[in-house]
Amino acid sequence: MKYVSLVLISHSYEIVSGLKKLLNQVQPEVSVAIAGGVEGDIGTNALDIKEAIESVYSEKGVVVLFDLGSALINAEMAIEMLENNENIIIADAPLVEGAYAAVVEAGLGSSIEEVVRAGESAKELVKIND
Amino acid sequence: MIEKEITVTIENGLHARPAADFVKKVNQYKSKVELMIGDRRINAKSILQLMSVAIMEGQTIKVMTDGEDEKDALAFIDFFLQSGKES
Numbered sequence: 314m315k316y317v318s319l320v321l322i323s324h325s326y327e328i329v330s331g332l333k334k335l336l337n338q339v340q341p342e343v344s345v346a347i348a349g350g351v352e353g354d355i356g357t358n359a360l361d362i363k364e365a366i367e368s369v370y371s372e373k374g375v376v377v378l379f380d381l382g383s384a385l386i387n388a389e390m391a392i393e394m395l396e397n398n399e400n401i402i403i404a405d406a407p408l409v410e411g412a413y414a415a416v417v418e419a420g421l422g423s424s425i426e427e428v429v430r431a432g433e434s435a436k437e438l439v440k441i442n443d
Numbered sequence: 444m445i446e447k448e449i450t451v452t453i454e455n456g457l458h459a460r461p462a463a464d465f466v467k468k469v470n471q472y473k474s475k476v477e478l479m480i481g482d483r484r485i486n487a488k489s490i491l492q493l494m495s496v497a498i499m500e501g502q503t504i505k506v507m508t509d510g511e512d513e514k515d516a517l518a519f520i521d522f523f524l525q526s527g528k529e530s
Contacts, residue, residue, distance in 0.1 A: 339463040410494070417463045417490040421470050434491050442483070442496070 314371035317419040317428045318344040321412055322362055322379040322388055326350035332412055339413065340420040344369040357384040362391035366401060374400035374425030376415055378432060380408045400425055406432035444509040445517055450501070452525045457498040465523060466490045474510025476520070487520070498524075 319336070321329040326349035333345050346365035351358045357379075366375055377388050385403065392398045402425055404411060411432035418431035453461060469476050469487050476487040480502070485492040487506075498504060504524075508516040 335459070339460055340467075413459065413463075414490050414494065417466055420463070420467055431491060435494070438491060438495055440495070 314344060314369075314373060316343045316371065316422060317374045317376055317425050318346070318369035318371045319412060319415055319419065319428075320362070320365045320369065320375055320377045321345065321347045321349075321408065322357055322365075322377065322384045323347075323349040323408065324355045324357055324380060324384065326353075328380065328408070332409060336412060336416045340416045343416050343419045344371065345416065357387045359387040359390040359394065362388055363394050366391060366395060370397070372400070374402065374428070376419070376425060376428050376432060377401065377403045378406055378408055378412050378415065379403070402429050404429045404432040405436075407435055410435035410438055444507060445513050446505055446507040447517055447521065448503055448505050449521055449524050450503045451498055452500065453523070454500060456500045456502070457493070457524075462493050462498075463490065466493060468519065468523065469516070472508075472510070472512050472516035472519070474508045474513045474516045476516055477507045477509075479505035479507065 323329040329347035329349040333347050336345050346369040348361040348365040379388055388403050392401050414435045415428050415432035418428045478485050478487050480496045506520050
């Protein structure tokens with residue numbers, strides 16, 4: 314794949330499903346996979362995350378974004394379970410703004426480091442200027 | 444360096460989808476591209492900087508391009524911000 318891929322993790326399926334729709338409209342060329350909820354309920358699951366990463370795995374790398382604390386533990390477990398876990402980075406980023414910035418950056422053909430930086434920089438974003 | 448004031452007529456302003464498209468196309472030029480929105484000066488090649496300003500329909504902004512393809516870059520931006528499309 315030409316571009317860095319993204320994996321979105323949330324405790325809620327609807328959150329990442331809606332976010333993926335937005336990202337696909339903004340940047341259709343970038344592959345986005347999601348893992349949200351556990352069997353229709355709220356939660357995250359390491360196996361689902363592992364499968365999501367595998368489904369969009371790209372030589373250029375995969376950036377993982379998550380919503381809340383415990384999703385991080387499952388994301389780390391998922392990456393440990395993968396046979397090939399090179400070039401997968403979990404971004405310390407807000408989910409919506411971070412994913413938007415990351416997908417645009419990825420669509421420019423940027424490196425995984427640049428995509429992670431774009432996502433993480435969204436934390437500093439000031440959304441209301443007076 | 445060349446600059447021009449442009450009144451944005453792209454329908455509904457530079458919202459999520461056109462902003463992403465804008466950044467992608469502006470990055471294809473070699474020149475440095477900056478926008479002056481009110482008293483804020485931003486790098487138009489950075490999606491994060493673009494996300495930090497809201498460019499609305501009807502607003503007048505200043506566009507500055509600097510580099511070997513500065514004329515082409517400025518012409519593109521002029522067109523984009525007035526229609527949202529490339530020629």
